Amino acid sequence: MLARLHNDHKHIAILLNILKNKQQRLQHGEAVNFNLIRDIVEYMQSYAEHSHHPLEDLINEFYIQTHPEEALEKQLGEEHHNLIESSTSLMSTLNLILSDVPVQNETLSQALKEYVEAQRNHMMYEEGKLFPIWEAGMTEAQWQEVADRCQEKLICDPLFSDDDNLLFEELKEYLAKADD
Template sequence: MFFGCRYIERYQCNRWWPRRPDMLRRLQLDHKNISVLLNILAAQSGQLATGGAVNYRVMMDVLDYMQSYAEHSHHPVEDIVYRRLAAQASLNDLSERLFEEHKQLTRITEAFHTTLNLVLNDNPVPIDRLKEELENYISMQRSHMRYEEEIIFPLLKQYLVEADWECLADECQQQLTDDPLFSDNIKRDCQELRSLIKGSEFVD
């Protein structure tokens, strides 16, 4: 796995530093970037459905990114932010739903990663299984992000004030890591994926 869990740089956040990261904007940018990756996976799904050429290495690169960054930075930051939202707005049911969805996304990412490993190691995998896992993965990721964008992010704007975000910047220091793909600090192994990312057809 080329990304691993080695992060290049941490944002230095403290409540008195005026240039602390805009955390909500960061979460929104992460969603935009993940949407691009899901569009790339959707294009591969279309190739599978029509019997076209499928780039399994690119698909694996996307899964590696999701495991190394989304699950070790993006979702942990969201979990911390949502706990504060739940406390401020008495929305424990919503936060519990999101925590559970994050766990579920981790499980389906691992399962699909295992399937792709089989394919890349020339083990037989039924095409119907591959298509179903890929389509379910895309659907669940998109549904989760859509719920956050349409329901949760507006609530964050409504209930959390500047002091909350300042405290959250402190609490999330370890989780606020540099994006290993959508930045200049990127490894050679994923140049093909990055080339696809630059393709305007994958940007919503």
């Protein structure tokens, strides 16, 4: 389960690097592919916010229940909530742009910058603090119990899996070209 979360973070980091690049191009007045940016944010909303984060929340809740003596803060849930609000706001701005409503480049650039920073800080918190606590504090049997509970939240990654899912096809093509 933890390996899957680490793997998701590697994939998310790739997408955040693309967003950071697009943000810097916007900041310098260069043209960007708004559809690509929208596809990345849509992926984050459809996969990260509806599968990845709920898995983390479920693991964290399980850990808190099985380790009541530890005062594990509620920061994880708060950050997930804030990231949902941030992606919703960013998507609204992107939809305005894609509907030919004038939006200043600086507005989108700043929103992208804040979104990327929030996502990166969130992953650093998880990788640096939460994941090591979970790994050290849970037995193999507890991980299996968590895995059983997580089955309903597990979905196949629509972007980084090998299935024939046509969702995010343009983004997959972009990533394939970036690897060349």
